[in-house]
Amino acid sequence: MDIKKIRNFSIIAHIDHGKSTLADRILEITGLVGEREKKDQYLDKMDLERERGITIKAQTVRIPYKSKDGTTYILNLIDTPGHVDFSYEVSRSLAACDGALLVVDATQGVEAQTLANVYLALDHDLEILPVLNKIDLPSAEPERVIEEIEEGIGLDTSNITLVSAKTGEGVPELLEKIIKFIPSPKGDPNAPLKALIFDSWYDPYVGVVVLFRVIDGTIVKGQDILMCSTGKKYEVIRLGVFSPEAVDINQLGPGEVGFLCANIKELKDARVGDTITHPKKPTPKPFPGFKKIKPMVFCGLYPVDPGEYEDLKFALEKLQLNDSSLFFEAETSQALGFGFRCGFLGLLHMEIVQERLEREFKVNLIATAPSVVYQVVKVDGTILEVDNPSKLPPPVEIEAIKEPFVKMEIHVPNEYVGNVLKLCEEKRGIQKDIRYLTTSRVIVIYELPFAEIVYDFFDRLKSVSRGFASLDYEVIDFRPSNLVKLDILINGSPVDAMATIVHRDKAYYKGRALALRLKKVIPRQLFEVVIQAAIGNKIIARERIAPLRKNVTAKCYGGDITRKRKLLEKQKEGKKRMKQMGNVEVPQEAFLAVLKAED
Ligand SMILES: Nc1nc2c(ncn2[C@@H]2O[C@H](COP(=O)(O)OP(=O)(O)OP(=O)(O)O)[C@@H](O)[C@H]2O)c(=O)[nH]1
Numbered sequence: 001m002d003i004k005k006i007r008n009f010s011i012i013a014h015i016d017h018g019k020s021t022l023a024d025r026i027l028e029i030t031g032l033v034g035e036r037e038k039k040d041q042y043l044d045k046m047d048l049e050r051e052r053g054i055t056i057k058a059q060t061v062r063i064p065y066k067s068k069d070g071t072t073y074i075l076n077l078i079d080t081p082g083h084v085d086f087s088y089e090v091s092r093s094l095a096a097c098d099g100a101l102l103v104v105d106a107t108q109g110v111e112a113q114t115l116a117n118v119y120l121a122l123d124h125d126l127e128i129l130p131v132l133n134k135i136d137l138p139s140a141e142p143e144r145v146i147e148e149i150e151e152g153i154g155l156d157t158s159n160i161t162l163v164s165a166k167t168g169e170g171v172p173e174l175l176e177k178i179i180k181f182i183p184s185p186k187g188d189p190n191a192p193l194k195a196l197i198f199d200s201w202y203d204p205y206v207g208v209v210v211l212f213r214v215i216d217g218t219i220v221k222g223q224d225i226l227m228c229s230t231g232k233k234y235e236v237i238r239l240g241v242f243s244p245e246a247v248d249i250n251q252l253g254p255g256e257v258g259f260l261c262a263n264i265k266e267l268k269d270a271r272v273g274d275t276i277t278h279p280k281k282p283t284p285k286p287f288p289g290f291k292k293i294k295p296m297v298f299c300g301l302y303p304v305d306p307g308e309y310e311d312l313k314f315a316l317e318k319l320q321l322n323d324s325s326l327f328f329e330a331e332t333s334q335a336l337g338f339g340f341r342c343g344f345l346g347l348l349h350m351e352i353v354q355e356r357l358e359r360e361f362k363v364n365l366i367a368t369a370p371s372v373v374y375q376v377v378k379v380d381g382t383i384l385e386v387d388n389p390s391k392l393p394p395p396v397e398i399e400a401i402k403e404p405f406v407k408m409e410i411h412v413p414n415e416y417v418g419n420v421l422k423l424c425e426e427k428r429g430i431q432k433d434i435r436y437l438t439t440s441r442v443i444v445i446y447e448l449p450f451a452e453i454v455y456d457f458f459d460r461l462k463s464v465s466r467g468f469a470s471l472d473y474e475v476i477d478f479r480p481s482n483l484v485k486l487d488i489l490i491n492g493s494p495v496d497a498m499a500t501i502v503h504r505d506k507a508y509y510k511g512r513a514l515a516l517r518l519k520k521v522i523p524r525q526l527f528e529v530v531i532q533a534a535i536g537n538k539i540i541a542r543e544r545i546a547p548l549r550k551n552v553t554a555k556c557y558g559g560d561i562t563r564k565r566k567l568l569e570k571q572k573e574g575k576k577r578m579k580q581m582g583n584v585e586v587p588q589e590a591f592l593a594v595l596k597a598e599d
Helices: 019-029 047-052 084-094 112-123 142-153 171-181 306-321 347-360 414-426 450-464 504-521 552-556 561-576
Strands: 006-013 060-066 072-078 099-105 127-133 194-203 207-216 224-227 233-235 238-242 246-248 257-261 275-277 297-303 327-333 337-344 365-367 374-378 383-386 398-413 430-436 441-449 470-481 483-490 500-503 529-535 538-545 578-581 584-587
Touching: 006 019, 006 084, 006 112, 006 171, 019 060, 019 072, 019 099, 019 127, 019 171, 060 238, 060 257, 072 171, 084 112, 084 194, 099 112, 099 142, 099 171, 112 127, 112 142, 112 398, 112 470, 127 142, 127 171, 297 306, 297 327, 297 347, 306 327, 306 337, 306 347, 337 347, 347 365, 398 414, 398 450, 414 430, 414 441, 414 450, 441 450, 441 470, 450 470, 483 504, 500 504, 504 529, 504 538
Parallel strands: 006 072, 006 099, 099 127
Antiparallel strands: 060 072, 194 207, 194 275, 207 257, 224 233, 224 275, 238 246, 238 257, 297 337, 297 365, 327 337, 374 383, 374 398, 398 441, 398 470, 430 441, 483 500, 483 529, 529 538, 578 584
């Protein structure tokens, strides 16, 4: 393969700006995916992804493209996940590229993740080719958005392409620009083998599948390879490219992108960011390796039916095979019984995992409210990491509690800046910067406690900005804060799964709001239910749910039997997500009440 005819690129964009749609059009216009097998968003493999429109697992395609100059080029399109939770994966896949198409929605403009993605691309020295999408829409404002790209990002827009990923307009011109502006890879075919792993996943039939880009040297089917970080050796059993289905190939040279199977049993033996080399002639300069990504958000997952514990365990193990950033360990809760403490990269990651457990593995779950990780400095000097509020040591043993802070960048139109500042202040934020992207759009930078975001920040931001704000954040450090544990008691017994850690200044308000919320979501029972919020031994709020007098079916007495059955069915349905705690039945929403307590 002539290296000058290869172009390796990604598409980067803010969420919903049309990355997947553009990828589909490129596959279609180059003839790689025919009209007949065309499925919308070919690159998003999983049903779940298709429904949510979010790409979770990066997927790469090799596209032969005959240019107007008559030459056939190989375009390797490297699909990256588009959400903040997965920015580490984005960064790794960009390392395999020489350029990136920066897609900006012409009806929206530059958003927080547009900028975050540009920074990542610049970190990897990529040639950035701006693309203005959705020009078919009447509300498109190309001039304004081009100005935002020029002024706000500081990107040269002289080679910008105006496209509609929906209709395909402008996409043929874009393909020509990819050839013209994105540099071909550089690499030495005679140097020792050096290839970068930028994605890997577990396949139940072939074991681990590794996606890589060859930097130097050549990789040949049947040869031995060495993984630089683990020192483990394997034989390459299968070598190939996705185009778009898997096609076997005998060798791949510098600049080429492909996959290999080598009887690798576990994902941790083929980590993204690792270097593949030749065991006898290893590269003197492997990549610096990978960063161990630490889960930042935790929650408890419990089967509704205790008999489903083993099913849940099996499902988590299966999911983890393909998601090394998912963490879990067995946990017992007095209230919920046997379950698991699970760790996630962020809130979106958590939602996706919960949804997959229920949808693909059919496990009925009770999820506790998410919590961040706290660093507890004990009086004896030891430091404890606490990811479950109910595990906080008693106050007398605590010297200080530190909580994670994030740096948050919010993009918002002028008229909503006041609301956004108010929200950030309310969430204990520290203002760092406010600047204008253009005359009408503002970038607000705050440092905020991560815990405040985990609760209801995204929803609140959306509502105070009428949906016009976008954000990007990263965890920066741990800082001491005046935090206390807020307990919830139901009929006198503390419910461990409802404990939260809150700032002392907000504890009273939160405790009252939470008790009130619980009163709303816990159904009336045959006896009185008392809900209390407490800090230590001090009760700070109390609510009472009056007992039920009548049986629900009593109303239908003597009436239509089908109606009665329907009512009973409905009751049963409602019970599915109920957890029996002592003699009180508590629904799933109650465990998440803390998220909504401030509504
Ligand atoms: N009218 C119009 N709609 C478009 C165009 N491109 C994308 N869309 C729509 O915009 C929405 C988002 O497009 P996606 O391709 O899913 O966006 P994405 O950037 O891949 O989104 P994530 O994968 O979630 O980051 C979808 O409803 C598309 O149908 C376009 O050129 N014109």
